[in-house]
Structures are given as structure tokens and as C-alpha cells.
Amino acid sequence: MSTPDLQRLGAIYPRYLNAIVLHGLATAQAVGLGPTDLYAVGTLTFYGRMTSGDLAAKTGLTTGATTRLIDRLEQRGLVRRITDPADRRRVLVEAVDTDTLELDSALAPAREKLAEVFADASPAEIATLTDHFERAAPAFHEAIETIRKTA
Amino acid sequence: MSTPDLQRLGAIYPRYLNAIVLHGLATAQAVGLGPTDLYAVGTLTFYGRMTSGDLAAKTGLTTGATTRLIDRLEQRGLVRRITDPADRRRVLVEAVDTDTLELDSALAPAREKLAEVFADASPAEIATLTDHFERAAPAFHEAIETIRKTA
DNA sequence: AACATTATCTGCATTCATGCAGATATTAGA
DNA sequence: TCTAATATCTGCATGAATGCAGATAATGTT
Numbered sequence: 001m002s003t004p005d006l007q008r009l010g011a012i013y014p015r016y017l018n019a020i021v022l023h024g025l026a027t028a029q030a031v032g033l034g035p036t037d038l039y040a041v042g043t044l045t046f047y048g049r050m051t052s053g054d055l056a057a058k059t060g061l062t063t064g065a066t067t068r069l070i071d072r073l074e075q076r077g078l079v080r081r082i083t084d085p086a087d088r089r090r091v092l093v094e095a096v097d098t099d100t101l102e103l104d105s106a107l108a109p110a111r112e113k114l115a116e117v118f119a120d121a122s123p124a125e126i127a128t129l130t131d132h133f134e135r136a137a138p139a140f141h142e143a144i145e146t147i148r149k150t151a
Numbered sequence: 152m153s154t155p156d157l158q159r160l161g162a163i164y165p166r167y168l169n170a171i172v173l174h175g176l177a178t179a180q181a182v183g184l185g186p187t188d189l190y191a192v193g194t195l196t197f198y199g200r201m202t203s204g205d206l207a208a209k210t211g212l213t214t215g216a217t218t219r220l221i222d223r224l225e226q227r228g229l230v231r232r233i234t235d236p237a238d239r240r241r242v243l244v245e246a247v248d249t250d251t252l253e254l255d256s257a258l259a260p261a262r263e264k265l266a267e268v269f270a271d272a273s274p275a276e277i278a279t280l281t282d283h284f285e286r287a288a289p290a291f292h293e294a295i296e297t298i299r300k301t302a
Numbered sequence: 303a304a305c306a307t308t309a310t311c312t313g314c315a316t317t318c319a320t321g322c323a324g325a326t327a328t329t330a331g332a
Numbered sequence: 333t334c335t336a337a338t339a340t341c342t343g344c345a346t347g348a349a350t351g352c353a354g355a356t357a358a359t360g361t362t
Contacts, residue, residue: 022193024168072319109297110294
């Protein structure tokens, strides 16, 4: 690929990521949750129920801090604790699906504006973007693990 | 565009955004900064010097909290205060360019893995992605403003 | 010149997330 | 059965980010 292409990509990409994270922080603030809390809910929603320990690993918190995190989220009715019948030491945590969540209204502006962006894309372009997202998402997760191991 | 396309996009996109924000949080933790602090530096880096008040608006903090934020970042040598000669009440803040920053090493894993993802894309696909990023970034910024006004 | 407005900073207080170390409950192994 | 290992929880303490209200300094206005 040619250099001008890469230059243009290199110029916008960090700004793009910056904008997404800032939007994530603003969203958390809007719903009155800490960033970690909000994105823990997201993790549980997208990846399904998991043990408290697994959630601790995902978030990078200690198990004690994770207990408290689950406490906060449970109190808000965002997640639910289920004791694992197979191993009663373990606690499975799962997101409560709540479309009633104020989160929806906080995400609405982004949804609307992004809908416009995607609406102007051809089917082929949508496919290209989707392919990219499908590869980039796990890449970020791997990077997170690497960062945690290194640090 | 066809429904299957949109379904696939709708399935991956929230996970993709979740991954990016989680990566942002992990990065902040790795460099020992709060999320707000790290992304304030990013904002200053990408958008250039601005007044303390403008930074307060961008971050959604009060001016008092912003003063403290700048204090923290200045103490770390990440930003610099410059009194505006035209209006000496004002304080311009700018990012100190420091390639030496440990931030670079924290971002390295993501950079490497994303480089692989982008390397497999054709020039046309890169162009599609770049176009998208260029439109999505401002969309997120607009969404942030809308959220703040609403909340 | 006097006053109002604006921009940033400070003192004080509060909230909250988090770590750490030890406690408890459960399971696995010898 | 006794002991070790594992998973989560609790008590305690701490640090850190933030808001708020008032202080300070500079500018604009009449």
C-alpha cells in the first residue's frame, strides 16, 4: 500500500481511538458509574456469565476489589450473583438484561451519529469494516493481556 | 445493504468498542495515570494547546478539578503551562512531546497486533477504513457533547 | 476611576475505588 | 479423616480524584 494512505491512517487512527475512549468515559459519568464498573457490565453482557475470579482477571482488579465491584453492580440491579452448583465456593456473575437502563439513553447520541456514518457506506464497505472490527477486537484483548503481564 | 451484513456489524461493533475502551483503561493503569489524566494528555497532543478552561470543557471537569489535573500532569512532565501574553488571566496548556514516555511501551502491544490487522488489508480497504475513522472520530466527539448537555 | 466579569487557583471536605491481609466456606488430595 | 489448596468475602486503611465555594488576578465596561 502506498505511503500517503498510511500517513492518512496514522494521522487519524490515534485520534479515533482517543475519541472512543473519551466517549466511554463520558458515558460512564453520565450513568453515574466508574469506568471500570461500566465496562465490567459490558464484558459480562458480551461474553456471558463468568466467575468472580474470571471477572477479576478481565478487569485487572484483585479478587477483593472485584467483590466490591460486583456488590456495587448488584445493588444497582445490573448484574446477578449465582452460586455455582458444581462448586459452591464459586460465584457466577451475569449481566441482568435491562433495556430499561439509562445506559441506553446515554448511548443514544453515539448510536444516532454512527448510524449516519454507516448508512453512507456501501455493502462492500460495510463488509470491509465489519471484517476489520472482528479482527481488531481480539487484537485489543490480546494487547490488554500483554500489558498486564508486562506491568 | 442486506440484513445479514447489518446483523454481523451489530454483533461485533459493541464488542469492538468495549475492547477499545478496556484497552484504554488498562493502558492508563499501566502508566500509573487515571483514565481522565491519560486522555487529557491525548486530547492536548492531538488538538494542540488550549486554555485550562477549554480543557475543562473537553474533559467535563470543573475548572478547579482541571487545575489539579494540570498540576498532576505538569509534575510528571507531560504538559506545560504557558501564560497567555494576550490575556494574562489565561493559562495555555500544551503537551510536552516526550517520545521517551513509558506510554509508548504500554501502547506497543496494541500497535504490533493492529499492524498485523492493517497489513492484511488492501489499499482500497485501508482507504475505506481511513474514511470511516475520519468520520467516526468527530461523531464520537459530538456524541460526547450531547451527552454532557443532556446529563 | 469604579465596578462587573472572566479565568484560574486554593482550602476544605467528601466520596469512592482499591489494595492488602486475614477470615470463611468449599473442594481436592494424601 | 486430616490437611492443603482454592474461591470469595470482610475489615481496615489509604490514596486519589473531584466538587464546591471563596480567593486572586486580569480584563472589559461605563
